[in-house]
Amino acid sequence: MFLYLPIAEISVNVIVFLSLGIAVGTLSGIFGVGGGFLMTPLLIFFGIPPAVAVGTEANQIVASSVSGVLAHWRRGNVDFKMGSILLIGGIIGSTFGVWLFRVLRELGQIDLVIMLSYVIFLGTIGLLMFVESLRTMVRSRSGAGSRRKLHQHNFLHGLPFKMRFRRSKLYISALLPLLIGVIVGILSAIMGVGGGFIMVPAMIYLLGMPTSVVVGTSLFQIIFVTANATFLQATFNQTVDVVLALLLMVGAVIGAQIGTQLGAKLRGEQLRILLALMVLAVCSKIVYDLVATPDELFIMVTGAAH
Amino acid sequence: MIAAVSIFGLWLAVLLQGTAAASTENPVVVDLSKDFVAITAGFTGTEVLLFGTTAGKGQVVVIVEGPAVNATIRHKERVAGIWVNGDEVAFENVPAFYQVLATDSLDEWLPLPLRETNQIGVEYLQIRPLGDVDPATAAEYRNALIRNKQLAGHYGKVEGRMTIVGGRLFRSTVFFPADVPVGVYNIRTYLIDNKRVVSSQVMPLTINKTGLEADLYRVAHKHSALYGIAAIVIAILAGLGGNMLFRRNR
Numbered sequence: 001m002f003l004y005l006p007i008a009e010i011s012v013n014v015i016v017f018l019s020l021g022i023a024v025g026t027l028s029g030i031f032g033v034g035g036g037f038l039m040t041p042l043l044i045f046f047g048i049p050p051a052v053a054v055g056t057e058a059n060q061i062v063a064s065s066v067s068g069v070l071a072h073w074r075r076g077n078v079d080f081k082m083g084s085i086l087l088i089g090g091i092i093g094s095t096f097g098v099w100l101f102r103v104l105r106e107l108g109q110i111d112l113v114i115m116l117s118y119v120i121f122l123g124t125i126g127l128l129m130f131v132e133s134l135r136t137m138v139r140s141r142s143g144a145g146s147r148r149k150l151h152q153h154n155f156l157h158g159l160p161f162k163m164r165f166r167r168s169k170l171y172i173s174a175l176l177p178l179l180i181g182v183i184v185g186i187l188s189a190i191m192g193v194g195g196g197f198i199m200v201p202a203m204i205y206l207l208g209m210p211t212s213v214v215v216g217t218s219l220f221q222i223i224f225v226t227a228n229a230t231f232l233q234a235t236f237n238q239t240v241d242v243v244l245a246l247l248l249m250v251g252a253v254i255g256a257q258i259g260t261q262l263g264a265k266l267r268g269e270q271l272r273i274l275l276a277l278m279v280l281a282v283c284s285k286i287v288y289d290l291v292a293t294p295d296e297l298f299i300m301v302t303g304a305a306h
Numbered sequence: 307m308i309a310a311v312s313i314f315g316l317w318l319a320v321l322l323q324g325t326a327a328a329s330t331e332n333p334v335v336v337d338l339s340k341d342f343v344a345i346t347a348g349f350t351g352t353e354v355l356l357f358g359t360t361a362g363k364g365q366v367v368v369i370v371e372g373p374a375v376n377a378t379i380r381h382k383e384r385v386a387g388i389w390v391n392g393d394e395v396a397f398e399n400v401p402a403f404y405q406v407l408a409t410d411s412l413d414e415w416l417p418l419p420l421r422e423t424n425q426i427g428v429e430y431l432q433i434r435p436l437g438d439v440d441p442a443t444a445a446e447y448r449n450a451l452i453r454n455k456q457l458a459g460h461y462g463k464v465e466g467r468m469t470i471v472g473g474r475l476f477r478s479t480v481f482f483p484a485d486v487p488v489g490v491y492n493i494r495t496y497l498i499d500n501k502r503v504v505s506s507q508v509m510p511l512t513i514n515k516t517g518l519e520a521d522l523y524r525v526a527h528k529h530s531a532l533y534g535i536a537a538i539v540i541a542i543l544a545g546l547g548g549n550m551l552f553r554r555n556r
Binding site for chain 2: 002003004006007009010011059060062063064065066067070071108109111112116227230231232233234235236238240242243245246249250252253256257260290291293294296297298299300301302
């Protein structure tokens with residue numbers, strides 16, 4: 001069953017893309033990750049133009065974050081004050097990111113920048129996750145646990161504009177979450193991701209937020225940042241394909257249910273290694289595509305006549 | 307079956323028209339099975355039947371030519387081990403689609419000056435580089451453009467062959483792939499006899515998105531901000547809907 005995508009301007013197999021949505025949705029359900037960092041490269045592998053993959057994925061993440069944040073909100077796991085500061089940064093970052101996206105697209109370098117960003121981030125995250133879960137497996141086997149401080153005090157705590165964040169039990173400079181928001185916002189616009197995979201570690205290790213509020217707060221921020229990215233990509237680059245987004249949203253909703261139920265039954269550490277390997281596999285494929293000599297050394301971009 | 311009958315009917319009509327035409331000054335008549343190709347949600351490419359008749363003498367060449375667009379060709383270069391886009395040449399007056407169909411292989415019956423003036427064959431397309439580009443570079447990039455177009459199935463690698471029936475009727479099919487460029491196409495038909503064009507005919511073929519696909523594309527480009535807001539609203543509703551489903555199942 002084929003469906004013609006109006007913005008991507010290609011005809012795709014509905015079953016394939018629905019399955020893709022379900023598969024990535026299942027992973028999100030199991031691991032509580034957004035899945036954008038897997039979905040965008042997969043869309044590109046399946047022939048969606050990179051620019052459209054990025055714009056459309058931002059749109060889909062709005063849906064999955066809305067769905068995800070409600071559960072956390074009900075349990076009171078959203079720090080709205082911290083979320084708002086991150087959000088201000090995120091709006092600045094994603095606006096700048098979409099502008100950068102447009103400039104790079106006109107220079108003909110957007111595909112390269114998207115791919116390189118993925119190599120850097122997927123490579124780093126995949127390796128860290130792989131090492132971390134191996135270490136935990138070894139540690140749980142030897143039975144020794146180590147105690148950590150709530151959070152370390154470093155130079156970051158000397159910055160001005162200190163604010164109190166009740167829900168996160170923190171008294172830190174507002175500049176720090178603002179900066180994290182800006183960086184994640186830029187990534188969100190260029191890579192078509194929510195940025196949870198950067199923000200969550202940053203919130204835990206840099207800001208020292210309690211783990212319980214991290215996911216809810218990041219989801220709250222991601223909704224608005226990806227909504228901003230969707231709006232700007234649609235307005236300035238016309239790269240949001242709602243038909244494709246809807247297909248992915250349906251898949252993701254089904255997948256998230258499967259994932260949550262599976263996640264409760266499966267063992268965490270092995271799963272985490274599996275996810276790490278998957279991330280590294282996607283990363284390797286991108287590296288291969290960048291390095292392998294293409295069959296055709298000239299590529300074509302067409303546009304309407306003036 | 308019904309299609310076969312209707313095509314037979316068309317043929318008959320053309321045959322009659324053709325015979326009538328032969329007596330008046332119109333030695334070649336051509337028509338298409340449809341003059342509008344609609345790109346709808348289920349579009350996966352389509353074939354259009356082209357058929358016609360001649361007075362019995364000469365060879366027929368048909369050019370299927372898409373709208374003129376601009377195209378940029380970028381040369382990939384290896385920088386620090388990875389392939390990046392380097393130099394580029396922009397071209398104008400590039401047919402978005404181009405196929406040649408003929409009743410015989412293109413040899414001496416179709417003299418080169420004739421091919422040049424009528425742009426018969428990809429090598430005779432009047433594609434012009436934009437800006438100041440030296441001829442050797444322009445030629446290299448022009449060839450790359452044609453290769454890219456051929457790879458996409460938008461330009462024919464060789465001319466298509468038309469079947470001739472009874473020395474007078476000819477027919478062929480043109481395949482338009484799923485990513486066919488939209489716009490108004492020109493179908494140019496030439497009757498060549500004695501190394502001269504004795505008759506020619508131009509007819510349009512429109513290929514366009516219709517229905518929901520067309521509306522979405524138009525809104526996305528004409529009312530981009532509205533489209534963006536709608537996309538967000540859809541996503542929020544989908545998220546809420548998904549969450550409700552999720553809670554009920556728990």
